[in-house]
Amino acid sequence: MSEINLNSSNFNEEIANTDKLVLIDFYATWCGPCKMLSPVISEIANEYSESVKVCKINIDENQDLALKYNIMSVPTLMFLKNGNVVKSSVGFYPKSKLESIIKELL
Numbered sequence: 001m002s003e004i005n006l007n008s009s010n011f012n013e014e015i016a017n018t019d020k021l022v023l024i025d026f027y028a029t030w031c032g033p034c035k036m037l038s039p040v041i042s043e044i045a046n047e048y049s050e051s052v053k054v055c056k057i058n059i060d061e062n063q064d065l066a067l068k069y070n071i072m073s074v075p076t077l078m079f080l081k082n083g084n085v086v087k088s089s090v091g092f093y094p095k096s097k098l099e100s101i102i103k104e105l106l
Helices: 011-016 032-047 063-068 095-105
Strands: 021-027 052-058 076-081 084-090
Touching: 011 052, 021 032, 021 095, 032 052, 032 095, 076 095, 084 095
Parallel strands: 021 052
Antiparallel strands: 021 076, 076 084
């Protein structure tokens, strides 16, 4: 399963209608670390599709969602369970670190 691009129109539906752990990648197209993180996020989406719903939010196109979650820097990763943020991180993380976080939260 690939990443789901979230926006104001589909955000609530995608987040509310899942019992999976949700990983949201808040990114910008001009952000170097975001570009480095993108293939890692894709790998996580493919390898953990049974247990994790991986989503992406372009902060420039969805400023309302960036404001709602107080995004100050990108990339910011947020992990949600039952619609609630349970963990967040800012900056590039290697795949192994993200896998550790996922295993901790599942």
